Structures are given as C-alpha cells and as structure tokens.
Amino acid sequence: MTDKKEKKIWTRRDVLKASVGVAVASATPMFFMKDAWAEEAIGNYPVKGSTVKFGFNVPQTGAYADEGADELRGYKLAVEHLNNGGGMLETLKPSSLKGNGVLGKKVEYVTGDTQTNPDAARTSARRMIDRDGVIMWSGGSSSATAIAQQYLAQEKGVIFMSALTHSNDTTGKDKRRYGFRYFFNAHMTGKALAPVLSKAYGKDRRAFHLSADYSWGHTQFESMKDFTEKEGWTTVQNIMTPLKSTDFSAFLTAVLNSDADVLVLNHYGKNMVNSLSQAVSFGMRELQKNGKTMEIVIPLYSRLMAQGAGIDNVEGVYGTTSWTWKQKDAGSQVFTNAFTKVHGFPPSQAAHVAYCQTLLYANACEMAGTFYPPAVIKALEDFKFSGTGTGDTLYRGEDHQCMRDILVVQGNSKAKSSGKYDLLNIHATVKADAVAYPVSTFKGELGPYKPA
Amino acid sequence: MVNSIFLQLLTGLQLGALYVLISLGLALIFGTLGVVNFAHGAMFMVAAYLGVVISQAEWGGWGVAIVLVPIILFALGLLMERGLIRFFYARPHTDQILVTFGLAIVLQETFKWYFGANNLPFATPDWGSGIMRLHDYLPFLEGFVAYPKWRLILTAVSLITVAGLFALLQFTTFGLVVRAGMRDSEMLRLLGVNISRRFAIVFALGVGIAGIAGVFGGPVTQVDPGIGMVFLVPSFLVVVIGGMGSLPGAVLASFLIGLAISFTATIPALANIIVYLIAIIILLFRPRGLMGQKGVME
Structure with a gap:
C-alpha cells in the first residue's frame, strides 16, 4: 500500500452530470439568479398549491x-x-x-x-x-x-x-x-378643475368650502384653495365636517350667512349626497350673492353620488372624475x-x-x-x-x-339624459402631462423593498 | 346681521326640534317608570324605516305614514312594556340597561339584515319640498331669505307635540294620575289606583312620540340601521341636562343644544364638543340639571 495523492479524473458520467446541471441552471428564469432578490419568504410568499x-x-x-x-x-x-x-x-x-x-x-x-x-x-x-x-x-x-x-x-x-x-x-x-x-388625487383635481371654473364663473369669485374632516378632505380643500386662488378667487372660509355627519343644516346656515358666492363641497359618497341635496333644499342654487348666481362645485364626482343626489340637484355642477362608462x-x-x-x-x-x-x-x-x-x-x-x-x-x-388622464365633468340635465345612468357629461379630458407634478411637491419616503 | 342671527336661530330650533321629539319620550318613560330605555333610539330607527316603507307603498302614501307610524309605534311600546320591560321594574338599573341595550342591538341588526346597511332615500312629499321664502312673511328680514319647507314643518310638528303632551298631562285626569305617579307611585297604589296599567300607556306614549320623530325626522337624518344609536347618546344628555324626568327640562335642553350646535358650526373644534361642554357646565352648577327637582331620581 502506498500513500499517494488521489488524482481527480473527469469521467464520462461526471461530464454528463455537469452538462445537465449547466443546462438546468441556464434554463432557470433570470430572476432566480438576481442576487439582489434572494427569494426568502415575505408576507404570504411563496404561494403554495394550484x-x-x-x-x-x-x-x-x-x-x-x-x-x-x-x-x-x-x-x-x-x-x-x-x-x-x-x-x-x-x-x-x-x-x-x-x-x-x-x-x-x-x-x-x-x-x-x-x-x-x-x-x-x-x-x-x-x-x-x-x-x-x-x-x-x-x-x-x-x-x-x-x-x-x-x-x-x-x-x-x-x-x-x-x-x-x-x-x-x-x-x-x-x-x-x-x-x-x-x-x-386632490392635487390633480385642483389643477384640472380650477381653470375650468374660472372660465365658467369668472375670476372674481368668493368660495366657501365644506370639507370632510379626515386626510382626504384636508388635502382636497388645500388643493382646491391653492389652485382657485391662483385663478383669482378668494377663499372665504372652510368648515371641516365630521365624516359621520348626516345633517349639514348648521354648516349650510353658515354658508348662507357668509358673503360667499360659490360653495365647494369637498365631500364624497353619502356625505356628498346629503350635503348637496341639503344645499339645494336650502335654495342655494337660486340664490343671488354679490350680484351673481350662487354656484356649487363638487371637486370629486362619481356617477353613484350623482345618482344618489338626483339629476336635478347635479345639473350643471362641475367636478372631476377618474373614469366614466x-x-x-x-x-x-x-x-x-x-x-x-x-x-x-x-x-x-x-x-x-x-x-x-x-x-x-x-x-x-x-x-x-x-x-x-x-x-x-x-x-x-x-x-x-x-x-x-x-x-x-x-x-x-x-x-x-x-x-x-383625468376627466372634468358636468352634471347632466334631465332633458338631455339618455337614461338613469347618464348623469355626467365629459366637459374635458385633461391629459396626464397637464395634471402631472414633480414628486418633490409632497414629502414622504417609500421605504424598503423588504419589510423590516 | 339680522338675517344672519335669524337663520342661526331657526337652524338651532329645527335641530332642537328633533332632539325634543326623541328625548321627550325618553324623559317621559324615565320620569314615570324610572326605566332607562336604551332601546329608545332603536324605536326612532324603526319608525324612520316604517315611514319610508309606508310613504312609498302603493297602498300607503305620506298621509297614511303620518297617521299610521305613531300608532304602530304606540302598539309596539305597549307590547314592549307588557312583554319585557315590566319584568325589570324591580330589577337593578344595570339589568334594565342590559336588556334595553340588547334589544336595541337586536333591532338594529335585524333591520340591517333585512334592509341592508346602506341608507334608504326618504324623500319629502311634494307639499313639504322646496323652500319657503321667509322674507315674504317677515318684513324685518333683508333681501332674500329662504328656508327648507320640511325643516320648518318638523319644527312646527315638534312644538305641537310638546303642547299636546303638556295639555294631556296638565288638563286630564289621566295626566293628573300620571303626574302624581311620577311624584310618589307607592302612595298612589295605596290609594287604590291601578298605576301600572297607566304606566304601560305612558311607556307606549313615549315610544309613539319616537314614531312621530321617525316619520318627520327621517327625511332630515337619513334612514339607516345605525341612526338610532347616533341619536341615543345626545338624547340621553338632553335628558340629563334638562333634569332627570323633567319634561319641560328636556324641551329646554333640546333647544339649548340645537342652538349651541347652530351657533358654533363655524368653529369645528368647538362644534364637536359643544354638547358635552354644555353638559359639564350645567351639571357643575346645577347637578340636578336645568329643571331637575329635589328628591326625583335621587
């Protein structure tokens, strides 16, 4: 028996095995190879079953x-x-x-x-x-x-x-x-809607806002205020209304008592259905203020809301929407x-x-x-x-x-409506470039790709 | 300036009007029977649903709803008192609260199951829709001053109900017995008066007034299964502020709260807490409430 170093010799089998291995590896999708994504379990990944x-x-x-x-x-x-x-x-x-x-x-x-x-x-x-x-x-x-x-x-x-x-x-x-x-978002709404409003109602307008008291209402009010003021409008007052409000009469009385000639309802869903219906029931669409007819604006519109409020109440009212049928x-x-x-x-x-x-x-x-x-x-x-x-x-x-792209829409009239779902007319399609804004407009960080 | 104050007063009154209709029944039941009826909000909710259904039914209409809803609620109140509440008169307050609150939840969930969680549209009748041009009637108003007709009707109905109830209690034998019973029911029993039968009617009367609140208030508050709970806590506060068991106190406190909400609407930070703030201040200086009497519920 002699001590001798064993020499590694590639046999035919070894070569075959290696070539199969290489073939499998090269056929594997590239994402497995990205060393940045070593695919450990995250959230409910991996997905098991069919x-x-x-x-x-x-x-x-x-x-x-x-x-x-x-x-x-x-x-x-x-x-x-x-x-x-x-x-x-x-x-x-x-x-x-x-x-x-x-x-x-x-x-x-x-x-x-x-x-x-x-x-x-x-x-x-x-x-x-x-x-x-x-x-x-x-x-x-x-x-x-x-x-x-x-x-x-x-x-x-x-x-x-x-x-x-x-x-x-x-x-x-x-x-x-x-x-x-x-x-x-609200910023895009303000950017698209304010020029349309100033063209339709003039630059010398005084706006009273009623806004839902949570994140959306706050930013919607801020954006509408910024962009309408750029058009020359004055913001008279804003009242933050609780999301659970169903009776807006006290707030609407404050609107009546102000010198505002535009009411901006930063409300959505049932809130908007109620506030708009009640504003109309308070006679706000017949009212004359500062020698002008009082106008109502609904920055964020949806057909469902228009349906809830009724076509007579939304007729001619401007707003923006994401999409319509x-x-x-x-x-x-x-x-x-x-x-x-x-x-x-x-x-x-x-x-x-x-x-x-x-x-x-x-x-x-x-x-x-x-x-x-x-x-x-x-x-x-x-x-x-x-x-x-x-x-x-x-x-x-x-x-x-x-x-x-987003849409500026206007409430339809009963005479022109083709049916009970035909409630909003597209006034303008505002292209993505026109409502785009730099990321730096708002603060905040996205955070990491992998949860901490 | 005149217009401004007038409109705020009017809004305060119409907001208070609904509180009056709900808290009046609550105070009546509490004052006579000593029962804290946490199902009272649910009764208002039931009435609002009945109002929608009957006013829109082919066989019904608004006239039918106005007559029928309070009657149905009165019957429901009678049933509730005879079938459930009377077994709890001698039980501790906590048991009364548990059983009435439980009933409120059962009713709320049943209505949610049957009608869905979304609100039902409750349109006012043609004769109650639109605005009333107040400047045509009130010469001291300047320019154009209008108010929704239905809200004025609600306020009027509320005031008529209050007057009717006070007349019933003040000028009838039934009222005399009930008032005596509120003071000292034991003595009345000793005198041979069947007070429990009358109390059953009083309970039903309280629930019946919630019926009026539901049918006239529904178009203002919106009709969904949670609406009873929304009004329950403020209505209890009204009863406490007014003085436990005092009917004039409940009316006064309702309008006080309505006016406070109306006059603070433009200051959201204050508007959200004004009802509670008023409760604290009044109870601090008048622990029995505005018109609470010594010895009642103590």
Whole structure:
C-alpha cells in the first residue's frame, strides 16, 4: 500500500452530470439568479398549491358603502377575466396576462368590510393576510382607510393596490413601497378643475368650502384653495365636517350667512349626497350673492353620488372624475360591456379602479415571473401602459402614483339624459402631462423593498 | 346681521326640534317608570324605516305614514312594556340597561339584515319640498331669505307635540294620575289606583312620540340601521341636562343644544364638543340639571 495523492479524473458520467446541471441552471428564469432578490419568504410568499388568493377589502357599511358595493363588482369581474380571459385583457398594452389565472394559478378571493373606518379596515386586512393567506389585497374607499392599510402592507410585506383614495397623502407624505395608486388625487383635481371654473364663473369669485374632516378632505380643500386662488378667487372660509355627519343644516346656515358666492363641497359618497341635496333644499342654487348666481362645485364626482343626489340637484355642477362608462376608447368599451352584461347597469369609477388595479397587479406578477413581492413591486414601478381608459399611463416609480388622464365633468340635465345612468357629461379630458407634478411637491419616503 | 342671527336661530330650533321629539319620550318613560330605555333610539330607527316603507307603498302614501307610524309605534311600546320591560321594574338599573341595550342591538341588526346597511332615500312629499321664502312673511328680514319647507314643518310638528303632551298631562285626569305617579307611585297604589296599567300607556306614549320623530325626522337624518344609536347618546344628555324626568327640562335642553350646535358650526373644534361642554357646565352648577327637582331620581 502506498500513500499517494488521489488524482481527480473527469469521467464520462461526471461530464454528463455537469452538462445537465449547466443546462438546468441556464434554463432557470433570470430572476432566480438576481442576487439582489434572494427569494426568502415575505408576507404570504411563496404561494403554495394550484390557486392564489386575493383580498378585496371594501366599505360595505358607512358613508362610502355604495362605492364599496361597486368596487366589489369590479373586483369579481377582474377575477373572472384573469381566470377565463376577456375584458381589458384584450386591450391592456403591454400585457403578459394569458387568461388562465396568474402564473398558471387560478385566482380565488376573499372579501372584507372596512366599515369606512381605518381601524376596522386594518382588522379586516389583518384577517385576510393572517388567516386567508392573501398574496395581495386591494380596496378603499376613504383615504384614511387606504393609508392605514398601506402601512400595514409595508409591515406585513403584502402588496396593497389601493382603489378609491384621492388624498394627496396616499402617494405623498404617507406613500409606502407596498402601496400603489391608480386613482388620481386632490392635487390633480385642483389643477384640472380650477381653470375650468374660472372660465365658467369668472375670476372674481368668493368660495366657501365644506370639507370632510379626515386626510382626504384636508388635502382636497388645500388643493382646491391653492389652485382657485391662483385663478383669482378668494377663499372665504372652510368648515371641516365630521365624516359621520348626516345633517349639514348648521354648516349650510353658515354658508348662507357668509358673503360667499360659490360653495365647494369637498365631500364624497353619502356625505356628498346629503350635503348637496341639503344645499339645494336650502335654495342655494337660486340664490343671488354679490350680484351673481350662487354656484356649487363638487371637486370629486362619481356617477353613484350623482345618482344618489338626483339629476336635478347635479345639473350643471362641475367636478372631476377618474373614469366614466361613456368613454369611447376600446378599453373602456370592453369593460363597460362586460360589466353591463353581468349586472344590467354600467360600472362606476369605483368598479373601474378596482378592476384595473387587480389586472395591473396580476400583470406585474406575470412580468416578474413570480409572486415574490419585491420583484412584483419592481415590475410595477415605472410601468408604462395603455388600454385601460386613462390614456398613456405611467405607474411612477418614485411615489407609486399613476400619471394618467383625468376627466372634468358636468352634471347632466334631465332633458338631455339618455337614461338613469347618464348623469355626467365629459366637459374635458385633461391629459396626464397637464395634471402631472414633480414628486418633490409632497414629502414622504417609500421605504424598503423588504419589510423590516 | 339680522338675517344672519335669524337663520342661526331657526337652524338651532329645527335641530332642537328633533332632539325634543326623541328625548321627550325618553324623559317621559324615565320620569314615570324610572326605566332607562336604551332601546329608545332603536324605536326612532324603526319608525324612520316604517315611514319610508309606508310613504312609498302603493297602498300607503305620506298621509297614511303620518297617521299610521305613531300608532304602530304606540302598539309596539305597549307590547314592549307588557312583554319585557315590566319584568325589570324591580330589577337593578344595570339589568334594565342590559336588556334595553340588547334589544336595541337586536333591532338594529335585524333591520340591517333585512334592509341592508346602506341608507334608504326618504324623500319629502311634494307639499313639504322646496323652500319657503321667509322674507315674504317677515318684513324685518333683508333681501332674500329662504328656508327648507320640511325643516320648518318638523319644527312646527315638534312644538305641537310638546303642547299636546303638556295639555294631556296638565288638563286630564289621566295626566293628573300620571303626574302624581311620577311624584310618589307607592302612595298612589295605596290609594287604590291601578298605576301600572297607566304606566304601560305612558311607556307606549313615549315610544309613539319616537314614531312621530321617525316619520318627520327621517327625511332630515337619513334612514339607516345605525341612526338610532347616533341619536341615543345626545338624547340621553338632553335628558340629563334638562333634569332627570323633567319634561319641560328636556324641551329646554333640546333647544339649548340645537342652538349651541347652530351657533358654533363655524368653529369645528368647538362644534364637536359643544354638547358635552354644555353638559359639564350645567351639571357643575346645577347637578340636578336645568329643571331637575329635589328628591326625583335621587
């Protein structure tokens, strides 16, 4: 027996094994190779089984319940189209969606009730994450609930695709890496609406604001004040009204007693339905102030609200909206047709934003080739797309705010309306470039890709 | 200036009018039976729903609703007193609170289950819609001063109800017995008066007034399952501020609160707490409330 160093010799088998290994490695999708994304478990990733679960957390009670009900219809339709094809899957460009679920897994969903209350929204979202194992959840309305859920998203490492939230804070000071907003915001409303108002009502106007007392109402008032004052208007006063208010008579009396000749209702949902109806019942649309007819403005409009308030009350009233079923582009048409076929009436902007956000998330997963949240976030950031009814749209990477077209609308009249859903006329489509603003306009940091 | 003060006064009165209608029943029940009826808000909610349903029904209409809703609520009150509340007269206050609050929750959830959580639109009748041009009637007003007709009707109905109730208690034998019962029910029993039968009617009367509140207040407050709870706490405060069991006190406190809300509406920080602030100040200086009497509920 002699001691001798064993010499490593490549045998035929070794070469074969090595070449198989190399082949497997090279066939593996690139994302596995990115050393930045060592794919550890985050949130509810990895997804096990042949299905993947989404969560839809909407207000089923409270001031925004009507909007919540329509959001839910939009979500359900999105799941239907993701699993079986159809709808905007045909118009979204670029699209990686195949109509066979997401990454080959069928989409299932759970729903929750935010009660239009941030605490209830968080509790419901936590249940969806911890008990139901959702990989993504979406919902609104109310910016207060959206912001509360964004923070939870960041903490849990589960992506939140917000639906109806219009406060500047959502993608401003409270922006989060795990939160994304397709909807527009109060700043964009002010920028688009103020020039239209000064053209229609003149530059010498005095405005009284009634604003919902939470994040959205505050930023909506600030934005409307800034942009109307740039047009030469004077802000007489603003009253922050509690979200639970149903009787606005005391506030409306203050408006009557002021020298304001424009009433700006920074209200949404039932709040707006009540405040507008009551303002009209107080005779405010017949009133003469400062030698001018008193005007009412609703910065954030929706068809559901117009329906609740009644066509006579909204006739001629200006506002902005995200989307209406009357748009003629291909994306809007396929969505409206599919929705109407199921429900017998057209969708509102609430259903539209809910539908689009679900599709956009699913598409980002397909683009990334994984549900791994940091990779999906990267895929959504700076994603440019079209075919969803909002023109050429950019999911801005720095603040997760979509830069997209918005609509200035005016309440329709009974004589011109084609039916009970034909309540808003498109006054102008304001292009994304015209309402865009620098990221630095608002403070806030997105936070890390991986939750702490 | 005159217009401004007049409008704020009017708004204060119409806000108070609804509180009057709800808290009057509450004070009546508490004053006579000593029962803290936490289901009173729910009775208002039931009445508002009945108002919507009956006023919009093919067989109904607004006239039918105005007559029928208070009668149904009166019957409901009778049923409630005979079937539930009377078993709790001798029980501690906590038991009364638990059973009435429990009933309120059951009613609220039942209505939510049946009608849904969204609010039902409750339109005013044609004869009550639109504005009243007050400057045509009141020469001291300057220029154009208008107010919603329905809110003026609500205020008038509230005042008529108050007058009717006071007349009933002041000028009838029934009222005399009830008033005596409020002072000393034991003595009345010893005198051979069947006070419990009359108290059942008083309870039903209180609930019936909540019926008037529901049918006239519904179009102002909106109709949803939570509306009863919204009015419950302020109405209790009204009863406390007015003096436990004092009917004139409840009326006074209702209008006081309505006026306070109206005059502070432009100062949100104050408007949100004004009701509680008034309660604290009044109870600090008059622990029995505005018109509470010594020896009553003590």
